[in-house]
Amino acid sequence: MNLNIFQQPRKVFIILFSFFFLFSLWIYAIPLFSNYQKPVKESKSIANGRLVWQKYNCHTCHQLYGLGGYLGPDLTNTYSRNKENETYLKGIIKSGVRQMPKFNLTDDETRELLAFLKDVDASGTADVNSYQPEINGTFSLKK
Numbered sequence: 001m002n003l004n005i006f007q008q009p010r011k012v013f014i015i016l017f018s019f020f021f022l023f024s025l026w027i028y029a030i031p032l033f034s035n036y037q038k039p040v041k042e043s044k045s046i047a048n049g050r051l052v053w054q055k056y057n058c059h060t061c062h063q064l065y066g067l068g069g070y071l072g073p074d075l076t077n078t079y080s081r082n083k084e085n086e087t088y089l090k091g092i093i094k095s096g097v098r099q100m101p102k103f104n105l106t107d108d109e110t111r112e113l114l115a116f117l118k119d120v121d122a123s124g125t126a127d128v129n130s131y132q133p134e135i136n137g138t139f140s141l142k143k
């Protein structure tokens with residue numbers, strides 16, 4: 001009888017496949033048991049707000065999740081940073097500030113844009129310092 005496992009490719013395959021399978025189960029099970037961000041259901045105004053964001057090319061100067069232009073600040077969490085004062089956000093978008101041009105958005109466009117920014121804000125954060133690496137190679141929000 002041959003006892004050397006490496007001369008039994010079928011066994012090696014079964015062992016490796018079992019590890020792969022268990023690891024996959026583990027990875028996919030994490031969101032069910034942790035405070036992992038739940039996907040936010042997108043409403044019509046949020047979807048329209050995304051179109052406003054694209055129409056006026058906000059991304060050429062601003063980043064979402066760190067991606068975009070670098071003239072202006074990252075806006076991923078601008079909504080919660082200025083939550084108390086939506087008027088401040090509306091004012092900036094309407095009147096511009098320093099290098100930021102003035103956008104003549106309609107009231108509907110402004111409302112939808114804010115709904116979009118609120119949704120982006122709720123989906124997570126772009127600040128890498130608020131995440132910690134996990135032993136399985138994923139990242140989670142620091143508690």
Ligand code: HEC
Pocket residue numbers: 052053056057058059060061062071072073075078081082089092093097098099100101103113
């Ligand atoms: C030409 C570049 C440019 C474009 C295009 C632009 N912005 Fe800006 N934005 C800036 C700059 C620069 C600032 C920072 C101004 C300052 O305070 O010095 C800024 C600031 C802001 C702020 C304030 C952020 C905070 O936390 O104080 C918001 C909100 C904002 N922009 C939203 C938008 C939106 C929405 C659009 C698209 C409709 C847009 N911007 C398009 C350059 C731009």
